[in-house]
Amino acid sequence: MAPTTCVNCKEARAVIIRPKNRQKICRACFLHIFETEVHETITSANLFFPGERVAIGASGGKDSTVLAAVLKTLNERYNYGLDLCLLSIDEGIRGYRDDSLETVKRNAVQYEMPLEILGYGELYGWTMDQVVAQIGKKGNCTYCGVFRRQALDRGAAKLGIKHVVTGHNADDVAETVMMNLLRGDLPRLSRGTSIVTDSGASDIKRSKPLKYAYEKEIVLYAHHRQLDYFTTECIYSPEAFRGSARTLIKDLEKIRPSSILDIVKSGEDMAALVPNQDSGKNGQAATAEDESAGGCGSANGRSSGGEMAAMEEQLASNEDAGSRETEIKLPKTAPKKAGKAGKPAIKTQTLQHCEKCGYMSSQAICKACMLLDGLNRNRPKTEINIGMEDEEGSSTLMRQMEKIQLTNS
Numbered sequence: 001m002a003p004t005t006c007v008n009c010k011e012a013r014a015v016i017i018r019p020k021n022r023q024k025i026c027r028a029c030f031l032h033i034f035e036t037e038v039h040e041t042i043t044s045a046n047l048f049f050p051g052e053r054v055a056i057g058a059s060g061g062k063d064s065t066v067l068a069a070v071l072k073t074l075n076e077r078y079n080y081g082l083d084l085c086l087l088s089i090d091e092g093i094r095g096y097r098d099d100s101l102e103t104v105k106r107n108a109v110q111y112e113m114p115l116e117i118l119g120y121g122e123l124y125g126w127t128m129d130q131v132v133a134q135i136g137k138k139g140n141c142t143y144c145g146v147f148r149r150q151a152l153d154r155g156a157a158k159l160g161i162k163h164v165v166t167g168h169n170a171d172d173v174a175e176t177v178m179m180n181l182l183r184g185d186l187p188r189l190s191r192g193t194s195i196v197t198d199s200g201a202s203d204i205k206r207s208k209p210l211k212y213a214y215e216k217e218i219v220l221y222a223h224h225r226q227l228d229y230f231t232t233e234c235i236y237s238p239e240a241f242r243g244s245a246r247t248l249i250k251d252l253e254k255i256r257p258s259s260i261l262d263i264v265k266s267g268e269d270m271a272a273l274v275p276n277q278d279s280g281k282n283g284q285a286a287t288a289e290d291e292s293a294g295g296c297g298s299a300n301g302r303s304s305g306g307e308m309a310a311m312e313e314q315l316a317s318n319e320d321a322g323s324r325e326t327e328i329k330l331p332k333t334a335p336k337k338a339g340k341a342g343k344p345a346i347k348t349q350t351l352q353h354c355e356k357c358g359y360m361s362s363q364a365i366c367k368a369c370m371l372l373d374g375l376n377r378n379r380p381k382t383e384i385n386i387g388m389e390d391e392e393g394s395s396t397l398m399r400q401m402e403k404i405q406l407t408n409s
């Protein structure tokens, strides 16, 4: 069979079938189109101004690595005049984040960007390994998400930077839209679809330049540019509800590739109909305590079927057949059981500063401080746990010991 020619340049051989629209294109055109689409997202939302200092939330994963690479390219190509740096949060997860941070350190050299790393240990006195040893694996994503959102703000403040960009992509936004629809939480739907979010109390703006980029295209971009990124998933359990929303989105995408963007657009349209009940500065959606803002691979259900891992494997095995067309077909995955989701009432929130740490909160005490309070109350017992094996058996034993101590006291 004669090789297919790229529909864009009409010259080179097509080696990619774009997941977004099924167009057959060559490698060079794919990379350029992907970058141009991100550029259009940036310019149409007026995300940056010349001379702006911007911190890239860098986890070492594919999304933030692609974000850093693309921003560097666009900054040079279109003279954005941005001063870019990498900001990493070390959640303190041995065998996961320590390894991914090594990738970020290499990226800092590759992209010639300064890197700042801030740890939960130094910020909160608790690493996620310690949190999980105390509370178990169930529900740990809540702690991690709340802490990370604050940590990114605090890291930016430390650097004197007022804008943090994250690698949230179209799939992430579509998942958030679905979750909030299923929960009947329209105000949160509005916050989740916003490309720019800022808090009413901190002057740090958040944005998602990859908001319209498909996750599969991000993987393809990373692959074809041979970017150095970290693929292992978080060792702690994913959030079940988001995992189910993710499976739903991926199933819809298989039938109709445009579904992801359609869901994002529908989310935006619906958001425009919802009264802006808790906007931050400049009328932007306030998200400091919103789950869509902090970002977490496991909380985003990365483990729900390991589709991206399968795709990466397939791309690697296509390596030898570089000149052939690459069509990504994902393995069928069994649907995951949804977690229990309460239906929150729509209510107006009053934004204020946390009495303890000063961070933005809709309550007198922010979520992070409330979580820390609970953890710190049991601190002495947790300290006994330090140094013990990190296995499920050990933490179960510790919890049993704690129960016995509580019963005795």
Ligand SMILES: Nc1ncnc2c1ncn2[C@@H]1O[C@H](COP(=O)(O)OP(=O)(O)OP(=O)(O)O)[C@@H](O)[C@H]1O
Pocket: 056, 057, 058, 059, 060, 061, 062, 063, 064, 065, 087, 088, 089, 090, 091, 148, 165, 166, 167, 168, 294, 295, 296, 297, 298, 300, 302
């Ligand atoms: N530990 C971290 N330090 C800094 N930024 C982070 C960290 N974890 C997540 N983020 C930011 O939040 C975004 C969304 O994270 P999430 O883990 O949900 O997605 P992901 O697809 O796994 O991202 P990535 O591929 O970049 O790890 C990331 O792209 C990154 O910008």
